[in-house]
Amino acid sequence: MSKAAFPVNDLLRRKLQTSLTMATLTLSVASTLFLLLFSRRIGFGITAVGDTLTHGLSAVFSQFVLFVGILIFAVGAVITSFIIFLMMKQRTRDFGLIKAAGCPNGLVFGYFMTELLVITFLGCVLGLVLGFVADFAVTNILHFQAYQKPPDLWLAPLVFAAFFALALIFGTKPMLDAARLSPIKALSPVQYFGLSTGRKLKPLSRFGLTLKIASRSLFRRQSASIRIILLLSIVFVLLTVSISGGIIASDTTQSWVENAIGKNIIVIAHNSMGAQYKLLLSKFFGAAENGDFDYLDERLAIPSTILQQLNSTPGIATVDARLILKEHIQEVSNFTIDPETLVTIPVGDSREGDSLIVGVDPEKVTATWSIQGRFLNTEDAWEAVIGDSIAQTMFSQPLSQSIRLQNRTFSIVGVCVDPINNGKVTYVPVEQLQTFTNMSNPNIVLVKLEPSADRSATLAQIKDEITSVNSDLTVFELDEVLQENLSFLGSVWSTVMLLPLFTLASAALCLIGYTMLAVDEQRQEFAILRATGTKPNAVIAILAVQSIVILLSSFAVGISLGVITTLLILVPNPVVTTVTLLEVAALLFTALAGMFLMSLYPAARFAKTPILKIMT
Amino acid sequence: MTTEPNNSVVYVHSLCKAYQLGETKVEVLKDVNLNVARGKFVAICGPSGSGKTTLLNIISGIDRPTSGEVIVLGQDLVVQDEDFLAEFRCDNVGFVFQSYNLVSTLTVAENVAFPMEWSRKPEAEIEKRVTELLETVDLQHRANHFPAQLSGGEQQRVAFARALANDPQLILADEPTGNLDTKNGQKITQMLRMLKANGKTVIVATHDSEILQLADQALCLEDGRLASRNE
Numbered sequence: 080m081s082k083a084a085f086p087v088n089d090l091l092r093r094k095l096q097t098s099l100t101m102a103t104l105t106l107s108v109a110s111t112l113f114l115l116l117f118s119r120r121i122g123f124g125i126t127a128v129g130d131t132l133t134h135g136l137s138a139v140f141s142q143f144v145l146f147v148g149i150l151i152f153a154v155g156a157v158i159t160s161f162i163i164f165l166m167m168k169q170r171t172r173d174f175g176l177i178k179a180a181g182c183p184n185g186l187v188f189g190y191f192m193t194e195l196l197v198i199t200f201l202g203c204v205l206g207l208v209l210g211f212v213a214d215f216a217v218t219n220i221l222h223f224q225a226y227q228k229p230p231d232l233w234l235a236p237l238v239f240a241a242f243f244a245l246a247l248i249f250g251t252k253p254m255l256d257a258a259r260l261s262p263i264k265a266l267s268p269v270q271y272f273g274l275s276t277g278r279k280l281k282p283l284s285r286f287g288l289t290l291k292i293a294s295r296s297l298f299r300r301q302s303a304s305i306r307i308i309l310l311l312s313i314v315f316v317l318l319t320v321s322i323s324g325g326i327i328a329s330d331t332t333q334s335w336v337e338n339a340i341g342k343n344i345i346v347i348a349h350n351s352m353g354a355q356y357k358l359l360l361s362k363f364f365g366a367a368e369n370g371d372f373d374y375l376d377e378r379l380a381i382p383s384t385i386l387q388q389l390n391s392t393p394g395i396a397t398v399d400a401r402l403i404l405k406e407h408i409q410e411v412s413n414f415t416i417d418p419e420t421l422v423t424i425p426v427g428d429s430r431e432g433d434s435l436i437v438g439v440d441p442e443k444v445t446a447t448w449s450i451q452g453r454f455l456n457t458e459d460a461w462e463a464v465i466g467d468s469i470a471q472t473m474f475s476q477p478l479s480q481s482i483r484l485q486n487r488t489f490s491i492v493g494v495c496v497d498p499i500n501n502g503k504v505t506y507v508p509v510e511q512l513q514t515f516t517n518m519s520n521p522n523i524v525l526v527k528l529e530p531s532a533d534r535s536a537t538l539a540q541i542k543d544e545i546t547s548v549n550s551d552l553t554v555f556e557l558d559e560v561l562q563e564n565l566s567f568l569g570s571v572w573s574t575v576m577l578l579p580l581f582t583l584a585s586a587a588l589c590l591i592g593y594t595m596l597a598v599d600e601q602r603q604e605f606a607i608l609r610a611t612g613t614k615p616n617a618v619i620a621i622l623a624v625q626s627i628v629i630l631l632s633s634f635a636v637g638i639s640l641g642v643i644t645t646l647l648i649l650v651p652n653p654v655v656t657t658v659t660l661l662e663v664a665a666l667l668f669t670a671l672a673g674m675f676l677m678s679l680y681p682a683a684r685f686a687k688t689p690i691l692k693i694m695t
Numbered sequence: 696m697t698t699e700p701n702n703s704v705v706y707v708h709s710l711c712k713a714y715q716l717g718e719t720k721v722e723v724l725k726d727v728n729l730n731v732a733r734g735k736f737v738a739i740c741g742p743s744g745s746g747k748t749t750l751l752n753i754i755s756g757i758d759r760p761t762s763g764e765v766i767v768l769g770q771d772l773v774v775q776d777e778d779f780l781a782e783f784r785c786d787n788v789g790f791v792f793q794s795y796n797l798v799s800t801l802t803v804a805e806n807v808a809f810p811m812e813w814s815r816k817p818e819a820e821i822e823k824r825v826t827e828l829l830e831t832v833d834l835q836h837r838a839n840h841f842p843a844q845l846s847g848g849e850q851q852r853v854a855f856a857r858a859l860a861n862d863p864q865l866i867l868a869d870e871p872t873g874n875l876d877t878k879n880g881q882k883i884t885q886m887l888r889m890l891k892a893n894g895k896t897v898i899v900a901t902h903d904s905e906i907l908q909l910a911d912q913a914l915c916l917e918d919g920r921l922a923s924r925n926e
Binding site for chain 2: 285295312601604608610612615689
């Protein structure tokens with residue numbers, strides 16, 4: 080037989096194992112490449128891009144993607160080492176057999192090294208292809224502006240080299256171990272089963288006997304068992320963080336946006352101002368505003384008569400009249416005193432930038448922002464609340480600093496998460512803004528209806544009143560824009576939650592691989608059990624017990640660490656409802672059950688094999 | 696079709712078994728007829744590859760014939776499903792393999808006990824029976840050892856003890872001394888002699904002349920056909 084023929088024939092002969100190893104390696108490479116491509120588009124670099132979202136929200140995303148990314152790398156490395164270990168471990172006996180037949184050590188090593196190289200090369204190449212296909216699919220299914228960039232092709236050789244090296248390192252180790260073994264040891268059952276004296280006989284029920292055989296087999300395969308438990312634990316941490324964290328973070332961020340924009344809000348403004356306001360809110364998901372818009376155009380002013388009419392209209396809960404404009408702002412530095420050394424420490428600099436300035440009557444705002452510090456109150460005159468993007472890009476300690484606007488200084492009392500103008504917004508008391516802009520009227524009015532009001536009738540009445548005064552004014556509902564914002568957030572989160580799917584699939588394949596190892600090592604025993612009167616289902620039961628022990632051990636560790644990580648580290652002020660918990664529990668248990676059922680495939684396949692075929 | 700005699704434990708009629716190896720059809724058993732009455736000791740000899748193991752596998756329900764009738768203890772094994780055959784073997788047939796075939800994850804005592812545990816015998820009865828059987832095969836001191844810690848002869852004695860665990864009516868032994876030295880082979884022959892004295896129905900595939908001398912009936916399989924040894 081030629082040197083190349085043996086490895087190729089051996090790989091073809093073990094069709095299921097070969098394809099399983101290759102599929103697992105492919106998925107690991109694909110998930111890592113996809114993660115890198117994805118995070119380059121929306122994850123790690125998002126704060127620098129700043130075209131979408133706000134800095135507060137993108138910080139949550141970045142943390143998530145970073146953490147999920149680290150876990151995917153870790154799982155990828157462990158999966159690769161595990162699957163290659165399994166593949167080579169199952170060849171130990173063959174190694175011994177070939178050596179016992181007189182084949183030189185170097186030649187046997189060469190055979191199995193060729194197999195390793197073939198599998199690793201094909202797995203890595205297929206992984207790269209699948210990674211790019213997944214990236215292309217996501218880019219073309221989810222039309223985010225942030226995604227419309229060409230993929231970074233240089234990531235492909237990087238991922239290929241990393242996984243190729245990992246697979247070779249981890250695959251060579253068991254081969255070297257097998258090469259060092261004498262043929263007699265490689266063939267001996269002691270190689271597979273550590274031996275010690277058992278306990279005194281204690282007759283058991285059928286289930287007890289099943290448990291005993293399953294647990295002893297697990298213990299005797301402890302090297303592989305520990306590896307698979309470690310691997311699955313990391314996978315379940317990843318899964319918990321992605322599922323529970325993803326759902327909680329999605330709910331939380333959506334609630335922030337919903338509260339900042341407001342629900343059931345009706346906007347009254349000049350046609351052009353209304354359109355501009357929509358664009359300012361839509362910048363969150365990539366729309367561009369009209370940069371030359373003149374906010375102080377007198378035609379945009381809303382007459383006082385309209386405000387009076389709105390205030391007296393039944394069914395209206397709040398009339399939030401705002402004056403909105405774009406202005407140049409400046410950071411005002413400050414000093415703090417170190418309580419221990421009493422040394423004054425400078426805070427901030429004199430950074431400058433543009434911001435949307437929104438003058439509001441603090442008593443009549445329709446929104447309830449997620450806020451650090453506090454919002455404005457009626458006594459405030461020279462206080463301001465800034466958006467999270469301004470806070471992170473222009474200020475060091477915003478709550479200890481001030482902001483300068485048209486040579487007037489406002490103390491910052493709060494930092495809020497607000498999607499308008501991507502969080503580059505400053506809220507000040509409307510009276511101050513009217514004073515120094517000489518604009519006595521608001522240019523936009525937000526109206527919140529009473530929950531008990533007849534919505535369509537009230538809306539019709541408002542429209543009639545407004546158009547009778549000025550036909551250039553428009554009345555529209557904000558819910559449509561709110562929904563667009565929420566669906567954008569939802570789609571970003573669902574993409575983040577896609578990431579661990581590859582890893583989950585690889586882990587499931589690893590578990591199948593482990594069950595195959597169990598079947599392989601116990602095949603003679605199962606044949607004996609069946610020959611001496613054990614039903615085929617009992618074999619499935621033994622393998623199922625092994626699988627469930629491994630899955631539950633990993634599940635317990637993974638879930639605990641995942642929940643702790645999610646709630647304590649990744650999502651600040653999480654919004655957790657009973658529905659969220661049920662949703663998370665259902666998804667996690669579905670994943671667990673799915674993996675368990677998949678792991679039984681080799682067992683079910685084996686149980687159907689005739690006894691004689693197993694024994695010979 | 697012939698009729699199964701009333702006192703027959705094993706009744707095999709027109710049994711054929713063929714394997715398909717690629718495009719080649721290998722006929723292992725050709726028109727085999729066998730009738731073993733209760734309490735009889737039957738020895739089957741024949742060259743390697745003559746079909747002895749296949750015949751025993753078919754009689755125990757481990758393998759299925761290509762055609763023919765196989766009735767063991769009144770049950771037509773050809774028409775039964777895997778679950779029935781498993782239970783049937785557990786309760787009625789003791790099989791001793793040439794290569795011992797002990798479960799490596801179970802100790803000696805557990806290997807002997809598990810067919811009884813499988814057939815849901817009471818705990819106390821299992822303990823008593825295991826002790827008895829290990830004394831019979833002189834391995835009580837090895838009760839808590841694992842099979843890989845035993846010699847070949849010891850493993851074969853454990854296999855005998857396991858085969859007798861559920862006190863089966865039929866014992867099948869496939870070259871039980873084939874892998875053993877003379878001393879261990881004699882111990883196994885002694886055990887077969889004891890089974891015969893106890894009135895068990897035994898079918899042994901063997902080349903061992905001592906075992907052949909024990910047999911009430913010695914048959915020879917050659918080229919897939921069964922004939923009396925004297926023919």
